[in-house]
Amino acid sequence: MKKGYFGDFGGQFIPELLMPPLIELEEAMKTILPSEEFQTRFTNMLKENVGRPSAITYCPNLSKDLGLDLWLKREDLNHSGAHKINNTLGQGLLAKMMGKDVLLAETGAGMHGVATTVAAAMLDMKAVIYMGATDVVRQAPNVGRMRLMGAEIVAVESGTKTLKDAINAALRRWLSDQETTHYCFGTAAGPHPFPTLVREFQQIISKEAREQFMARNEGKLPDVVVACVGGGSNAIGMFHNFVPDESVRIVGVEAAGTGEPGCYSSAPIDHGTDGVLHGMMTKLLQTKDGQIEPSHSIAPGLDYPGVGPEHAHLDAIGRVDYTTINDSQAINAFKVLSRREGIIPALESSHAVAYAIENREQLQGKSVLVCLSGRGDKDLGILDQIL
Numbered sequence: 310m311k312k313g314y315f316g317d318f319g320g321q322f323i324p325e326l327l328m329p330p331l332i333e334l335e336e337a338m339k340t341i342l343p344s345e346e347f348q349t350r351f352t353n354m355l356k357e358n359v360g361r362p363s364a365i366t367y368c369p370n371l372s373k374d375l376g377l378d379l380w381l382k383r384e385d386l387n388h389s390g391a392h393k394i395n396n397t398l399g400q401g402l403l404a405k406m407m408g409k410d411v412l413l414a415e416t417g418a419g420m421h422g423v424a425t426t427v428a429a430a431m432l433d434m435k436a437v438i439y440m441g442a443t444d445v446v447r448q449a450p451n452v453g454r455m456r457l458m459g460a461e462i463v464a465v466e467s468g469t470k471t472l473k474d475a476i477n478a479a480l481r482r483w484l485s486d487q488e489t490t491h492y493c494f495g496t497a498a499g500p501h502p503f504p505t506l507v508r509e510f511q512q513i514i515s516k517e518a519r520e521q522f523m524a525r526n527e528g529k530l531p532d533v534v535v536a537c538v539g540g541g542s543n544a545i546g547m548f549h550n551f552v553p554d555e556s557v558r559i560v561g562v563e564a565a566g567t568g569e570p571g572c573y574s575s576a577p578i579d580h581g582t583d584g585v586l587h588g589m590m591t592k593l594l595q596t597k598d599g600q601i602e603p604s605h606s607i608a609p610g611l612d613y614p615g616v617g618p619e620h621a622h623l624d625a626i627g628r629v630d631y632t633t634i635n636d637s638q639a640i641n642a643f644k645v646l647s648r649r650e651g652i653i654p655a656l657e658s659s660h661a662v663a664y665a666i667e668n669r670e671q672l673q674g675k676s677v678l679v680c681l682s683g684r685g686d687k688d689l690g691i692l693d694q695i696l
């Protein structure tokens with residue numbers, strides 16, 4: 310396999326000026342990451358600050374309703390409410406041990422910005438968060454949280470003033486400040502080595518879940534493992550340690566948007582074609598001429614026109630089945646899990662729960678382990694607007 314590739318996908322499609330910090334990061338992954346000092350500090354922080362291991366939870370009521378055994382891996386119980394902290398804390402500690410004192414990140418809905426700011430505060434580093442000016446207004450509560458925890462927010466006024474403009478501006482900042490600054494990438498995508506680095510920090514989800522499930526089920530593995538796929542970080546974390554288990558069916562759920570014919574979606578594996586975006590070769594939603602198409606999902610964290618390259622590869626080799634769930638199916642799952650189990654899931658995670666609900670006929674009698682990537686308190690405003 311070519312370095313930095315997963316089959317035909319991945320690579321480093323970036324301006325040459327960005328090579329030095331990526332090479333420096335790759336070096337740190339070989340020297341600092343495996344060191345006893347890093348591993349001990351990271352493990353302790355995951356335990357004391359994040360609250361790991363996160364539980365797995367059996368859902369007795371919904372299991373009975375659906376005629377299957379539904380289990381949840383509870384990343385919603387992590388400090389700051391989702392899986393993102395596993396990655397930002399890992400990259401933050403790595404950057405600190407590399408001698409950097411600034412964590413730079415871009416954010417759309419603000420969740421990755423918040424997780425980066427939390428990590429920076431814990432590690433006594435500075436957080437600089439790039440956000441499209443439109444998003445700064447739309448996502449005021451997250452902007453407030455970030456400022457409270459000490460982040461500098463840079464509102465980007467160029468282009469459409471949203472996520473992709475924030476990414477471009479943040480990359481320029483990294484070019485000029487690479488001595489002091491680490492670019493804390495938010496998902497298992499982007500140029501090599503980010504997809505591998507982010508997987509390294511998120512694979513703890515399946516490491517724990519696999520052991521926890523077997524301990525509760527007389528050594529048996531689950532029949533089906535499910536996660537939602539935006540950029541792909543909670544999913545690759547949930548899949549990684551199950552990939553060698555041939556008996557386990559693995560399902561990635563992309564967002565279909567409204568589900569109407571011709572609507573914008575966030576499902577590049579199901580509806581996209583091969584292309585290059587944000588430094589990687591992957592599956593993209595694009596026109597025939599290679600212009601990126603707008604994406605849509607009711608779940609802000611899934612609203613991305615690309616996907617991490619390892620998912621494109623797992624799809625190509627047929628190891629993972631990728632499918633879609635639309636907005637209204639996700640809203641239904643949001644309500645059903647809240648009502649039947651007293652757990653309010655993030656709208657992103659609701660897509661994974663909806664898979665079990667919508668496919669209950671084929672899943673009769675099976676054990677289904679779903680990654681609950683985050684909690685849904687943040688989404689009550691979106692729901693209020695709709696209902």
Ligand SMILES: *Cc1c(COP(=O)(O)O)cnc(C)c1O
Pocket residue numbers: 391392393420495496497537538539540541542543544610611655657658682683684
């Ligand atoms: C950000 C987010 C996602 C999507 O990101 P991935 O990198 O695909 O995991 C999913 N769920 C929650 C709760 C999120 O905050």
